[in-house]
Amino acid sequence: MSHSNAPAPTPLTDSTLLSVRDLTKTFPGRRRLGRPASRVRAVDGVAFDLAAGETLGLVGESGCGKSTTGRMLVRLLEPTAGTVAFDNQDITHLSQRQLRPTRRHLQMIFQDPYASLNPRQTVSRILSEPLLIQGKSARAARHRAAELLELVGLNPEHLDRHPYQFSGGQAQRIGIARALATGPRLIVADEPVSALDVSVQAQIVNLLERLQHELGLALLFIAHDLSVVKRICDRVAVMYLGRIVEIGDKHAVYDAPAHPYTQALLSAVPLPDPAAERRRERIVLLGDPPSPAAPPSGCSFHPRCPKAQDICRNQRPALAAVGREGRQAACHFPTDH
Structure with missing residues (x-):
């Protein structure tokens, strides 16, 4: 059977x-x-x-x-x-x-935003990393990272902050922005x-x-x-x-x-x-x-x-x-x- x-x-x-x-x-x-x-x-x-x-x-x-x-x-x-x-x-x-x-x-958003974001990296680095892997320049990746923050309702001026400086909801928005970085x-x-x-x-x-x-x-x-x-x-x-x-x-x-x-x-x-x-x-x-x-x-x-x-x-x-x-x-x- x-x-x-x-x-x-x-x-x-x-x-x-x-x-x-x-x-x-x-x-x-x-x-x-x-x-x-x-x-x-x-x-x-x-x-x-x-x-x-x-x-x-x-x-x-x-x-x-x-x-x-x-x-x-x-x-x-x-x-x-x-x-x-x-x-x-x-x-x-x-x-x-x-x-x-x-x-x-094909990307993923995780349940716990703090556990899924590297606490040692800035938001700029977190969002830029997948773009750098795809071959973008550091300058283009940072520019795109700022656009992504705006897309998910966060202030692009906060690119150089670390995940612990955000609330849970804001940290999840960063996780969503990272999932969107490569245009899935x-x-x-x-x-x-x-x-x-x-x-x-x-x-x-x-x-x-x-x-x-x-x-x-x-x-x-x-x-x-x-x-x-x-x-x-x-x-x-x-x-x-x-x-x-x-x-x-x-x-x-x-x-x-x-x-x-x-x-x-x-x-x-x-x-x-x-x-x-x-x-x-x-x-x-x-x-x-x-x-x-x-x-x-x-x-x-x-x-x-x-x-x-x-x-x-x-x-x-x-x-x-x-x-x-x-x-x-x-x-x-x-x-x-």
């Missing part, structure tokens, strides 16, 4: 920028006394396409494999199996030297607002939304805040224990979720209408997510699923079309609204 989590085959279009198939990442587990080390499958057969200029949200509980997926896409982590194709070129096994021409078009076509944003105050989160989301539209960027937006994802994304992919369990247009997924896990996640999102909030039934999942080192047989969600039956315990469901909106869910008993 195939364990592929790939969507039903569809022909690539001219607008497809990123194509991911059967992406898998396995880490060595802890060695136990007298036993060989177990293997932890953090990402298990993930597949999706991302069009030029599109924003795809990748959501799920902590530890579901979202960040690991994002890091494999930009080759900060090497995939164990599967393929990543960028602009119709398979980049999965390219050497770092072969990857360099593509690297400028795709940015992987790994929980870019989760480390920030709520008031600052909205400002950063507004900035990303503006830049995405102005520059025509494709964006993979990794997050656990479903309200933020609904606002900024065109489509949503829901991950559970290393696999995508539902993917589709955000309106289809949010208004009529097909997978029981998606339904549970969305039932916890606060509603702006207090009366509607009181009437809504909250779906409480039993227990904690299983360990990736010892995943359940069959559907990995079945130990917590209120719909689980014998087939769920014995047979892993593949992503399949649900409804007419191009949505897919990996469930034996999806809710077809």
Whole structure:
């Protein structure tokens, strides 16, 4: 029986920028006394396409494999199996030297801005470094660094400051500016607002939304805040224990979720209408997510699923079309609204 989590085959279009198939990442587990080390499958057969200029949200509980997926896409982590194709070129096994021409078009924004910025370097150096690597002169790189600061809403006069002299929101703007330095076509944003105050989160989301539209960027937006994802994304992919369990247009997924896990996640999102909030039934999942080192047989969600039956315990469901909106869910008993 195939364990592929790939969507039903569809022909690539001219607008497809990123194509991911059967992406898998396995880490060595802890060695136990007298036993060989177990293997932890953090990402298990993930597949999706991302069009030029599109924003795809990748959501799920902590530890579901979202960040690991994002890091494999930009080759900060090497995939164990599967393929990543960028602009119709398979980049999965390219050497770092072969990857360099593509690297400028494929950038990443990290969760913790202070940890991702070198504290010993000035902002000018941080923003100039990728440009110098691309062959620009020091003068041209500094001029571009000033433009980048202005683009993300910071004062170009602050080029010679260090990261610790900025607030968290300002430091994240610098991280965004660095990601934009080489003129990328795709940015992987790994929980870019989760480390920030709520008031600052909205400002950063507004900035990303503006830049995405102005520059025509494709964006993979990794997050656990479903309200933020609904606002900024065109489509949503829901991950559970290393696999995508539902993917589709955000309106289809949010208004009529097909997978029981998606339904549970969305039932916890606060509603702006207090009366509607009181009437809504909250779906409480039993227990904690299983360990990736010892995943359940069959559907990995079945130990917590209120719909689980014998087939769920014995047979892993593949992503399949649900409804007419191009949505897919990996469930034996999806809710077809």
